[in-house]
Every structure is written in C-alpha cells, then in structure tokens.
Amino acid sequence: MQNDGASTMSVVLVEQPLILVVDDELHLRNSLSALLGLHGFATVTADGGRAAIELLQNQQFDLVLLDLFMADVDGLQVMDSIIEQRIDTCVIVVSGDVSIDSAISALRHGAYDFLRKPYEPDELLLKIENALIKRRLEKENRAMNLQLGESERWYRYMVNSSPDIIYTLDGNGRFTFLNDRVEPLLGYRKESLIGQHYSALIYLEDLESARYILNEKRVGDRASRNMELRVRHNIESKLLTLEFSSFGMYEEGMTDQPARHVGTYGVAKDVTERKKAEQIISYQAYHDQLTGLANRILFKDHLDLAIAQAKRNQKMLAVMFLDLDRFKVVNDTLGHVIGDSLLKKVASRLKGCLREGDTLARQGGDEFTLLLPQIEDREDAIRTAEKMIKSFDVPFQIDGHELYVTISMGVALYPVDGESIDNLIKNADIAMYDSKAKGRNRYQFYSGRMNVSFAEKLSIEMQMRKAIDRQEFQVFYQPQIRVGTGRISGMEALVRWSSPLHGSLSPLEFIPLAEETGLILSIGEFVLKSACEQAMLWKNAGLPPLRMAVNISSQQIEQDGFCDCISRLLQEYHMDGSMLELEVTEGALLNDGEHMIAKLKMLASMGIKIALDDFGTGYSSLSYLQKFPINTIKIDQSFVRGLPSDPNNVSIVTAICAMAQGLKMNLIAEGVEKSEQLRFLYSLNCNEAQGFLFSKPLPGNEITGLLMRNGPLAPPAFYLGQAESNFQTHKVG
Structure with a gap:
C-alpha cells in the first residue's frame, strides 16, 4: 500500500508494519515503496521534511526511511522533531552522502541505522527487519514493565492494606520485611524492626514456642505451622495475642543437594479479642458466674480424678452437699440482689475453711458441694464440717443488713457410701436433707435408712399426678418488650401450680x-396447648399477632413424635409457625447432638423459632451456636442482676451481646428489674428484655387488658438519659 504526499494523511489500518518513506525525489520514493510493497510492508510517502513531520504528528509509524538532504526541512531536523515531540518510531537514514561524519551525525540525532545510496535491496530489507524486531522487543519490554509496575503497586497496596501483619525473616530470625499494619497494631515503626530479631516482639514466656514456628525449616506437606503467641505492644503496657502462620523459604541447590533454608515468611493475625471471648466462655463453662467457684461440670471432673487416685492409693475421700438454711426467706424479704451478695460472701467464707487441694463448687441456687480428696478417716471430714458450721456463727454484713445464716450438710464417704460420681453426690444430697429434717445447722453422714425420707418426695409426686387431672396447673404470661421502643414483642408462657396441700408453687419447686x-411430658403438653390457644384468642380478638415463647424440656424434645405433635397443634389452632418460639436449655442441646440438630431443623422448617434459654449457665461452644438453627439467645438473669455495677457481669453480658450480633441472632435479657439495667442493655444494642421492670407473669385475662392499651411498658425516652420521674410508665404487677 502506498500513499504519497502530506495532503493524504489517512490512517492506514493494517496489521503489517507501517513504514514512512521520506525523500524529495519522486522516483526514489516510488521505487522504495514498490520494493517494500513486494515484501508485505504498508507504506506512506512524504516528499519532504515538513510533510514528514506533519504525518508523524497525526499517524503512528513503525519505521521511517529518511533522506538527509531535502529542500525544505532536512532529515536531521525531522529527527530532532521526533525527539522533541516524543514520537514513538524508529528511523533508518537512507542518504547519498557517503561521509562518515554524516553517518555519525545521523546516529547522534537518534537514527537506528544509516544506509548509503545506492544500496542493495537485501541490505535494506535486512536493516528494516532488524529495526522492526528491535522496535517490537522494546514495545514488549515497555508493556511488561508497565504490567510489572502495576502488579507491584497492587501487591504493595494489598500487602499494606491487609488487616494482618505480613513479615519475612532471614535465616537468623531477623526481620527483612514488615507491612504497614505493624505500627497501628503493635506501636512499632516498621523501619525500627527491620534487622531486629523476632525475640524483640515475643513475650518472654512464649519464646520457646516461637522458635518452633519462626525458625520453620520443614519442607513438603508439613512446611507450615500455625501457633498463637503473645506479643508486647511498644507503647501501651499490654500483651496482644497473634496467630502466626509461618512458611519456610528455600534456595534451590544442586540436583544432588538439599535446598538451603534462607528464611521464613508468614502472616500474624490479631486474635486478642477472640481469645478474651473464648476465655470468658471457657471460664463460664466450668465456673459459677456469681461466686467464681467451680460449677457442677468442673466438680465432677475433679471428683472423677479423686476417685481414681483414691482407688489406686486405697484411700478414702468425702463428698459434702451443703445448703443454706432458709435462704428463700432472704430472697423473698430482701430481694435477689441481697441474696446474691450473701451467696458470694458465703462462698468466700467456706473457702477459708478448706485445705489446699479441696474443691468447693456451687451446684445452683443456695446449694454447694465440697470434695475432700484422700482423707485418712471420717474424722478429717468431721473436722472440716465443724469448722464450716462454726464459721457461720459470725453474722454477714450486707448493705446495712446483719444476716445470721446457718448451713446444713450431708457427707458421703468413698468407698463405703458409693464408688461412682453420681452415687456419692446423690447420697451426700440425701444426707443433707436428713440434717435439715433434724433441725438444720448440722451435718449428717449418709446411711441407708435415709432413703425413707424420700417418702415426702413421693407424696409431692402423687399430688402432682393428681394435679394434672384436677387442672391445678395454670399458665401465666410474661411480656417481652422491644428495648428500643418499650412495646410488647412477645410473651413467655410460664406454668404455676396451685396445690391444695402444698399451696402455690413456683416452677423451681416442682x-x-x-x-x-x-x-414433665404431660405438664409440658398442657402448657404448649394453653399457650397456642391463648395466642390465637388474642389474634382472633383483633390484637396484633405476638410471638409466644414456651419452655421445652429435653425429655419433651427427645420424644420420637415431638415434631409431629407440634405440627398437629399448629393445625388444630390454625396458628402460623412463626408465632411460636420454643425455648431450650444449653444442656438439652448437648444431648444427642446430631439427632437434636435434625429435630430443630425440622421445627425451623415449620417457621418455628428456637431460643437458647438461660445462656451462660451451662456450656455452649461457638460451634454449637453455629450448628443449631438458633434464632434467639436469652441472657440468664443471674448475669443481668449485677448490671451495670458488677464488672464481671458487664464483661460477660457485653461479650454475649457482641457474639449474638456477630451471629445475627435476636437477644433477650431476662430478669430486668431496674431502669439502669435497661439503659445499659440499650447501650449494647440488646434487642429485647423481660422482667419485673415491665410486668410480672400474669394470667391470660390480665395480659389481654394490657395488650388492649397498646402502649409501651417502658418509655423509649428512657434511653436518652432523661430522669425517670419525667415518664408515666405502663408497668403492671
């Protein structure tokens, strides 16, 4: 293709190289264009330097064949213009000047090569081919450099934007690279750490462990390690926990030699907050949250170990079951806050009576268990029991109240009173009830005759069986409110027993x-039916549909036909599954885990919501919360009671709220009795609450009146910090 003259500057859209031929002699331009055309090159011609410059400004050429001496603008000026305007092309000078000075001058002005006229066609074509190859390689190199530069910029951006520390160490364990994350996380300028040994960061007690990961020299499938290490903050006096993932770096040697270890690279992730949450959950799994004592799980672990040691050493051990006398009177007259304070002081006083190695645990309520491992005889148990009883001669001083408290204890000895964990605890419990029956404030050793005292328990059982037929059970309802609005969002169904023989009994008593x-199966079925019926009565009366929460025991849910029973109830009362919420305890989840997951998923498929009741009083790992289809977590009232003054309760509730929000679960706080508790829960974005601050449990007809008001049970302005006296609350009961 040939185009002659500056007046014809159309862009040549061809894939083959485009060459500009510049000469002021027409026959030379034409012959050169013809030669190039025969060899597959596209050409454009210019009859002088000025036309060439104009073409170069408007069109991209791969190569310029340029004559030096032309009438208007010579070749050297054309090359100067190419350089000044940074035109991307390659120039071969084709000139009749045979002097060496002309060739040198052309090369100094940027020419790639110099060809004297006349020339052989093959010589010209070879120079053109070489020039085009050079140009192609230069373009590829520039493109590669641009790509590498872009990749490096992205790499640096990603590395320095990482939320984790990225590092490399040389073979001696000294930092050779750190990303920008190290300064905001640890307070060190990364430049100050380059060349420093990793031990400058690692906490002294973790240095030995650090050597196993930061001196990583393994290869193959095991060429990496993960480990949590404590690291010192440079400015603040604190330790952070980082999870290190480390990989060895190697330099390939000769084929018959192993690769040489040259260093380590890896990532360090800040897991400090996760560790704190795990520690809180781990602690509450094995400790009583109110007193800090061991809980039943930890007590049984210690007892199991003590039995094995006693059997091996042919020693005795004692299990004591302790109960505060008339503790219910303290709770009923002075309130739960005083009752909880008393329990904490009781725990402290009991611990002061023990030997090193003894285990004191809180079973729940006002009950405690004590393990005395490897005693010589029963006299050792007697001395400890008498010491504890004697310690209660001194009254407890709590918030201006002087409280005299006594304890009743039962003692079971291994191996005479039992050789298993359950038998020893059960028999100590029986002995404790015997000491109460004999006047309290004493201890009793277990004996077989004490089983007779369970006649009273049988009497209550018989009365309970008759109560089902006599319809002595009644369902009460306690509102659950939205913390942000104070309006009712749901109801919890709670059973009460009005016994002609024993009087009004709370659920804890039966x-x-x-x-x-x-x-519990018959009672639970009664509560379920009553709750569903009441929920639909309210809905059919024109009231907004409410979520009805019903407590389900592990025995109920473990029944083979439980899901079918729930399905029939929904059909019988024409109730949408989304209106029903079943509350299960942490202990129920741990029984037959996979089977339980399947049942709960079946219930969830009906639209039924699942709530985890009394959260924190048992053991729930994060994996269980993720495996089960749980919609709601209920914070146990034992944690709410101390808010916002008790730092332990504050930490626990804060952690639970953060966890629930992270798992996108609804959160209900139980036992809210004070406005400051409500305000604190609001500050944590807790969704819902229930408790005496809003309403005590009431019969269905009284709740109906409450719902008819259609007003908030707690004013939303509570949370804005205004004085309580400014509000007219709708609290009932």
Missing part, C-alpha cells in the same frame, strides 16, 4: 421433680 418422674 419442675425438677416433674423431670425426674417423667411428669
């Missing part, structure tokens, strides 16, 4: 026996 005897 539910444990109902579970022990299996009567």
